[in-house]
Amino acid sequence: MILPLGFALGAGVLVGVSRSLNGRLSLATSPLTASLWNHVVGFAFLSAVAVIFGGLLPDGWPDAPLTAWAGGAVGVLFVASGSWLVARIGATMTALLVIAGQMISGVALDLAMGRAEGLWIKAAGVTLILSGMWLAQRRR
Amino acid sequence: MSNRLLPFALAFASGGLLSLMILFNGQWAANGTALFASWMAHGTGSIAALVFLAGLALTGRAHPRAVRTKAPRWAYLGGLSGAVTVMLSSTAVNSALALSGTLALGLVGQAGFSLLSDRFGWFGLPRRRIRVADLGALALILAGSGLIIFSERLAP
Known part of the structure; x- marks a missing residue:
C-alpha cells in the first residue's frame, strides 16, 4: 500500500515540477515553444520506453472517437498556459486555480454526460472551491 | 477585465482545458494502455505545437524572443517529468x-x-x-x- 501511495503523491509533485521547468524554459523562449519542447521530449522518452517494453500499439486503437485526436492540441494549450502562469503568479496560485478550474469543469462535464450521482456533495464541493477562489483573489 | 484578474481567469480556464484533455486522451486508453494514450497525446501534441508556432510566425505574431537569459539545459526536461507522471499515476490507479x-x-x-x-x-x-x-x-x-x-x- 505504501508504494502506490508514494506513486500517487509523486505524480502530483511531478505535475508541479513539470510546470516549473516549462515555466523556466518559457522565460527564455515563449510559452508555446516551451510547450513544444515538453511534448517532443515526452514523446521521445515514451517512444524509448515503448521500444524497450514493447506492446505499444493496442488492437483496435483506430476505433477511438475522433475527439481523441484533439487531446494533444488541447494539451499543448494547457502546458503553454501553465508555463505563462507559473512565471507570473507563482506555483501555488497557479496550482490552486488550475485545480479549481479542473474540478468545476469536471462536475460540469459529468452533468453534461448525464452523470448525476452525488450531485449535492458535488455542489457542496463547488461552493467550497468558489469560496477558496474568492479568498485567493482578495487584495491581490 | 482588470489586469489583476486576467491571470486569475486564465488559470481557471486552464483547469477547464485540463479536464477536456483528460477526457480526450482517456479515449485512447479505453482501447489501449495509459502508456499508449500518453504516447499518442505527446506525438499529436508535438505536431499541433509546430502548427500553432508556424501559424503565429506566418501571421507575424510570433513571440519576440525574449532572451533575458539562455535557459539552462535542465529546463528542457519538463516533458520527461510529465511522461513519468503518467506512469506513476496509471500504476496507482490500478x-x-x-x-x-x-x-x-x-x-x-x-x-x-x-x-x-x-x-x-x-x-x-x-x-x-x-x-x-x-x-x-x-x-x-x-x-x-x-x-x-x-x-x-x-x-x-
Whole structure:
C-alpha cells in the first residue's frame, strides 16, 4: 500500500515540477515553444520506453472517437498556459486555480454526460472551491 | 477585465482545458494502455505545437524572443517529468487507491510541492511570500476537490 501511495503523491509533485521547468524554459523562449519542447521530449522518452517494453500499439486503437485526436492540441494549450502562469503568479496560485478550474469543469462535464450521482456533495464541493477562489483573489 | 484578474481567469480556464484533455486522451486508453494514450497525446501534441508556432510566425505574431537569459539545459526536461507522471499515476490507479484516491493524493502532492517551490524559489523562478489567506484558499479548494472526487463513493 505504501508504494502506490508514494506513486500517487509523486505524480502530483511531478505535475508541479513539470510546470516549473516549462515555466523556466518559457522565460527564455515563449510559452508555446516551451510547450513544444515538453511534448517532443515526452514523446521521445515514451517512444524509448515503448521500444524497450514493447506492446505499444493496442488492437483496435483506430476505433477511438475522433475527439481523441484533439487531446494533444488541447494539451499543448494547457502546458503553454501553465508555463505563462507559473512565471507570473507563482506555483501555488497557479496550482490552486488550475485545480479549481479542473474540478468545476469536471462536475460540469459529468452533468453534461448525464452523470448525476452525488450531485449535492458535488455542489457542496463547488461552493467550497468558489469560496477558496474568492479568498485567493482578495487584495491581490 | 482588470489586469489583476486576467491571470486569475486564465488559470481557471486552464483547469477547464485540463479536464477536456483528460477526457480526450482517456479515449485512447479505453482501447489501449495509459502508456499508449500518453504516447499518442505527446506525438499529436508535438505536431499541433509546430502548427500553432508556424501559424503565429506566418501571421507575424510570433513571440519576440525574449532572451533575458539562455535557459539552462535542465529546463528542457519538463516533458520527461510529465511522461513519468503518467506512469506513476496509471500504476496507482490500478491499486487499492483507485482513481479517486490517486487524484486526491496527486492534488496533495501538487499543493505541497508548489508551496515549497514558491517559498524557496525552486527551478529558477522567483521566491514568493506565502500569505495566510493563500493557505486558507488552498485548504478550501483541496477540501472542495476532495468532496467532488469522493462524491460518488459518499453518495447514499
